[in-house]
Amino acid sequence: MARGPYPKLSDVARAAGVSLATASRALAEPALVRLRTRERVRAAAAMLGYVPHGAARALATRRSRTVGAVFPPVDNPIFAAATQALAHELAASGYTLLLATHEYDPASEREVTRTLLERAVDGLVLVGLDHDPELYRMISQAGVPYELMWSLDPAGFHPCVGVAHRIASVRATQHLLALGHREFAVLAGRTAHNDRTRERLAGVREALAARGIELRPERVVEADFALPAARQAFAALLSRAPGFTALVCGNDVLAIGALAECAARAILVPEAISIVGFDDIDMASGVTPALTTVRVPAAEMGRRAAARMLARLAGATVVPVEELPATLVVRASTGPAPR
Amino acid sequence: MARGPYPKLSDVARAAGVSLATASRALAEPALVRLRTRERVRAAAAMLGYVPHGAARALATRRSRTVGAVFPPVDNPIFAAATQALAHELAASGYTLLLATHEYDPASEREVTRTLLERAVDGLVLVGLDHDPELYRMISQAGVPYELMWSLDPAGFHPCVGVAHRIASVRATQHLLALGHREFAVLAGRTAHNDRTRERLAGVREALAARGIELRPERVVEADFALPAARQAFAALLSRAPGFTALVCGNDVLAIGALAECAARAILVPEAISIVGFDDIDMASGVTPALTTVRVPAAEMGRRAAARMLARLAGATVVPVEELPATLVVRASTGPAPR
DNA sequence: AAGAAAAATGAAAACGCTTGCATAAGGTAT
């Protein structure tokens, strides 16, 4: 067929007997070309198996039809759900997701973000508020629109869609208080570079303080996001400062870890200890006892972030801060405090 | 600063007092330019906050430093793990992941793959063997190298890294046979367009057949990949053809769903029914009873696929078919058959 | 210190597409 390995638009044009410009328009802006010509071009393109070259198009139009996302590890189910929704929603509008991940580490987050910017993404989606100032600088200098997921910017400066972690955490704690619990422990996620975990922890403190209850420092422990780490951290809590009847966890994986450790030690949940998680991942309802938790609509957040980004790329304006509900889901892992 | 909104290489060159060509080389091929000049260019680039334009580079070099991945929904933990590993590994070599997902649907898989090809990915990673012939045609016509994950091509035609699902499934079934089970049921994943689920199911049949045991059709049910669907399907199995003592599940999520349903119905596992899963997702060890399952090294597969792709992009050749071990992990959800 | 070889630089041509502007072709009203 064509000399070169892959047909380009000029090959299509030649085959259809039209100019390059017309071929381009026939495919991209069909309304501008007469039906007959359009069909000829289409036929030629189909025959040659023409695939437009995105880079060339991006260069000419200055749009890559690509959105970048910078996520913490996406093997975390909540981020997986958001990623899935994001990719799916973007694809529906002809956009593709460029995915970059980092291990909660500002330096590598900066690095991968820079790479994304070099890939000429049309927009950028980030998780949370906590980012290196240098990262924000890079983004704004590149003039790329961005959206923050998960958190809500109290200043209303960053466009974002998220939930009110602190308030939700307060409510979860109040649920336990209402059940009569007075001795609390917290199995928190890592709070470094993570405003969500900090806010959740702060919420517990706030709710307890409002009732004049102190959260003893040795009753708070941070753990990595993984089952074994969670079990271990919970075990540490148990041996270091036993006697608590309520455990608030920074997320469901930590909570399920605690649950597993309880099962291993024959500690009854919720009879001896009540446990609440955060996120409401799929598994939260699958474990025994089913987990009381705060439902964070991760997939919906992904969809909304995509929709907001697409709207903005289309020139629309969106409300700067979009709050999604985070509701307490009471299941079987919480019960009245033992006396 | 610069007139135009964003500095380009020519701005950097001007600021550094060198030609465009030299500026390009100073940044991309430092060895080719004298130290002094190189530093001047670097300084100019830093000062202007220059960010190379990937599309332009891709156009000129005919490489986008981008790898596409076409995945079933990545909120499935096993795909999430693979995606994470893939993205991470690619990033380490300066490549970025373009992620596209589909809902086990050949048409949309074709569609998103085409989009990926239009984005000029340097390579493509797919899951499984079952793909529309048209899809294979598109890829080969585009001349893009690809890797298949999860499955092993028996013909050795497609480059792939995966596990032997059927054999692993045979082993899992033999484990149950060895425990004295004779009445089997299977809670399978959807087998349409999915060679993995088919192979796993075939493995059960094969192992049973070898012992002269028949798997009654009403003891086999397919379910979508989700907890509620799994519970429902298991419930159907229970009411339609009760009396089985061993349940083989197409994956861990289905198994955990069955476990949850058992808990709800006070069916003892493994005393009344033994259950085995497949995949060994994180949660498999977190549920009670901990799940006996077949460990599929999803993250490792992601890493290997990335490594293989990178190697090939660098001009190396790799073995066409790379098998990863899938080992049976015996935990607490399987036990001797009741008499 | 001269000449040759090596190293560093620059000019300009791609890369494959879009798009503003000018022109040609149809179509309508007179």
Place this chain on the structure above:
DNA sequence: ATACCTTATGCAAGCGTTTTCATTTTTCTT
């Protein structure tokens, strides 16, 4: 038919890099 609009098409100039090739500068030999 003529003049006048539309509507379709084509020409050619970008878009921001890389890279070949020729040229200049530096370094090395003797």
